[in-house]
Amino acid sequence: MIEITGTIQPYHWGSHDAIPALLGTSATSEPQAEYWLGAHPAAPSPLVEQDGDLAQWLSNTPDALGNRSRDAFGDRLPFLLKLLSAAEPLSLQAHPTREQAEQGHAREEAAGIAVDDPKRIYRDTWPKPEMMVALTRVDALCGFRDPAESTALFEALSLPAEFAAVIGPLVQRGGEAGIAEVFLDALSSSSDRRTWTNELVAAAVRRQDDEGPVGEFARTAVELDAHHPSDPGIIAALLLNRVSLAPGEALFLDAGNLHAYLHGTGVEIMANSDNVLRGALTSKHIDVDELVRVVNFSPSTPSLVEVDQESPGIWRYRTPAPEFALWQLTPDGSSSLFSPAPDLARIAIVLQGHVVASSSSGTVELVQGRSVFLPAGEGVQFDGNGTAFLAAAGV
Numbered sequence: 001m002i003e004i005t006g007t008i009q010p011y012h013w014g015s016h017d018a019i020p021a022l023l024g025t026s027a028t029s030e031p032q033a034e035y036w037l038g039a040h041p042a043a044p045s046p047l048v049e050q051d052g053d054l055a056q057w058l059s060n061t062p063d064a065l066g067n068r069s070r071d072a073f074g075d076r077l078p079f080l081l082k083l084l085s086a087a088e089p090l091s092l093q094a095h096p097t098r099e100q101a102e103q104g105h106a107r108e109e110a111a112g113i114a115v116d117d118p119k120r121i122y123r124d125t126w127p128k129p130e131m132m133v134a135l136t137r138v139d140a141l142c143g144f145r146d147p148a149e150s151t152a153l154f155e156a157l158s159l160p161a162e163f164a165a166v167i168g169p170l171v172q173r174g175g176e177a178g179i180a181e182v183f184l185d186a187l188s189s190s191s192d193r194r195t196w197t198n199e200l201v202a203a204a205v206r207r208q209d210d211e212g213p214v215g216e217f218a219r220t221a222v223e224l225d226a227h228h229p230s231d232p233g234i235i236a237a238l239l240l241n242r243v244s245l246a247p248g249e250a251l252f253l254d255a256g257n258l259h260a261y262l263h264g265t266g267v268e269i270m271a272n273s274d275n276v277l278r279g280a281l282t283s284k285h286i287d288v289d290e291l292v293r294v295v296n297f298s299p300s301t302p303s304l305v306e307v308d309q310e311s312p313g314i315w316r317y318r319t320p321a322p323e324f325a326l327w328q329l330t331p332d333g334s335s336s337l338f339s340p341a342p343d344l345a346r347i348a349i350v351l352q353g354h355v356v357a358s359s360s361s362g363t364v365e366l367v368q369g370r371s372v373f374l375p376a377g378e379g380v381q382f383d384g385n386g387t388a389f390l391a392a393a394g395v
Contacts, residue, residue, distance in 0.1 A: 001357060001364050001380065002373045004054055004347070006083075007043035009034040018085035018265040022135070022351050023369035035083040037347050037371055037391075039076070040272055045347075045373070054373060058345075066344040066376030069393040072322060079324035080272045081347050081391040084132070085265040088227050091282030092141070092237055094295045095128035097255040101275050104290070119285045123274045129321040130270035131252045131305060133328075133389070134245035135351070138264030141220075141240040143257050143300040144179050147171070150239055153217040157203040166196055166235065176297040179239060183297070186235035187280060187288060193232040200235065201225040216242060223262065224281065233280030243302045250305035252319045256296035267351075267389050271323035313337045325394040331355060331382050339380040341392040346374040353386020 008019070014033020020026055023035065036043045044055035054077070058064060062075040069078060096104060104122035113120050132138060147170035154167050169181040186193065204221035207214055220242055224234045240258060245251060245266070253259050258279050277294050278286050306318045314337055315328045329348070331337050339346060348357065349371035357364045357372055359380045364372050366388070374380050382388065 001359055001361060001375075001378065002050075002054075002057070003048040003364055004037065004045040004371055004373050005048055006035045006037040006045055006349075006371065008032050009036060009043070013086055013088045013090055015085040015087040015265070018136070019083050022083055022265070024367070025369065031087065033085065034268075036080060037082070037349060038080040038272060040080050040274070042274060045371075061375070063377075064345055064375035066393070068395050069344050069376070072395045073393070076272065077345060078272055078322075078393045079391055080270050081326075081349065081389070082268040082270070083265070083349075084261070084268045086261045086263050089224060089262045089281065090260045091284065092233065092240075092258055092260045092279035094258045094277050094279060094291070095130070095253075095255055095273070096122070096275055096277070096294050098125075098127040100255070100294055101125050101127055101273070104275075119287070121275065121277055121287060121290060126271055126273035126275065127255050127323075128271050128273040128275050129252070129254050129319070129323065130268060131250055131317060131319055131321070131324070131326065132245070132261070133250040133267045133269075133305075133317060133326065134247050134264060135267065136247060136265045138245040138251075138266050139262040140243050140245070140251060140259060140264075141237055141262065142243055142251065142253060142259035142302050143241050144183075144239055144297060145241050146299045146301075147174055147178050153214060154200075154238070156214045157200065157207055157218065159203050160199055163196055163199065175299070179299065180292070180297040183236045183239055184288065184292070186232045187286065188232060193235075194230045197225075197230050197232050197234055220262075228281045231281060233282075236280045241300070241302050245304070248307075250307070250317050251302065252305050252321070254320070256294055258295050267326070269324045269326045269391050271321065310340065311337075314340065316340070319394070322394045325392050327390045329355075329382055329388045329390055331384050331386060331388075333383075333385045337382040339374060339382065339390065342379050343376055344392040344395075345376050346380075346390055346392040348372050348374065348382075348388050348390040350386055350388045353384065355382055355384040355386045355388050357382055
């Protein structure tokens with residue numbers, strides 16, 4: 001077992017105090033949006049009691065990944081474990097399939113686009129499915145709402161008659177085609193689109209105290225305008241379902257699902273990739289043609305991740321992603337818990353209480369905020385009283 005630490009990412013949308021509270025550290029003047037644990041090339045986890053980082057260590061000790069993982073993904077840790085805390089909405093974004101990532105990466109390499117170029121999309125050849133487990137209430141936008149439902153919500157705001165031209169394709173064409181037409185039209189920065197956005201937000205202000213779907217729809221528009229005033233991307237965002245997660249609930253986002261976290265704090269796990277296509281509500285580069293290739297414009301209804309109790313004190317969040325699996329461990333002092341996936345590399349982080357990890361190689365005491373890398377083939381026993389999350393490959 002190797003104790004590791006993570007890397008804070010100070011993205012502007014992050015909160016200042018939620019992640020420090022989870023880690024038992026002090027808040028700083030910078031936002032602390034994400035805390036990364038893993039071997040991502042951009043921020044591999046430093047080792048606590050020896051020099052170097054986890055990526056370097058794994059390059060010298062690839063057997064620690066486990067044969068199942070190496071057969072599926074090569075000598076690369078396939079997952080990235082994070083804490084995420086949003087104080088304001090993230091940009092709309094989507095992630096590619098593996099085939100799309102491989103093809104896109106090859107195109108950009110052939111075109112000579114530097115990896116650090118702001119217009120670069122495919123920084124690696126990996127997909128990026130992800131899951132968020134809420135630690136506080138988490139609100140998110142994800143997947144496109146049924147176009148008839150979206151039309152009814154827009155119409156409930158009693159918008160000027162001219163606005164019918166903006167949302168008309170939702171009814172006239174319907175389905176994927178209608179959603180895509182309205183969405184892509186909203187990405188225009190023309191003055192008339194900004195005027196219509198302002199009229200939309202003004203109407204939403206009048207209905208934001210309503211109960212039910214119309215009030216939630218109106219509050220979403222007002223919330224987005226507070227951070228992106230007059231941005232036509234608000235119209236695009238309002239085509240998406242809004243989801244609220246209670247603590248312990250989880251949302252899985254597969255390739256092509258356009259989404260954005262609005263606020264809240266949780267544990268996030270994803271494939272070990274940095275491929276992001278921005279969709280709206282951002283100052284960063286938006287490649288509309290590539291967005292159309294990747295985004296799934298089919299209407300859908302979000303569903304929460306199934307959580308199974310595998311044994312007393314061990315719950316698994318089940319997703320179809322082969323790159324990652326996630327468990328919540330809650331030892332309560334009455335009996336030992338034994339680590340799932342002993343034949344795979346794992347990372348565990350304690351977010352509450354005191355947990356002792358023991359194996360044939362020794363013992364690591366993990367108080368709140370501390371984390372450990374568990375090599376494949378090492379059976380690990382957890383004792384104590386607390387809450388930990390444990391990640392491994394999903395193969």
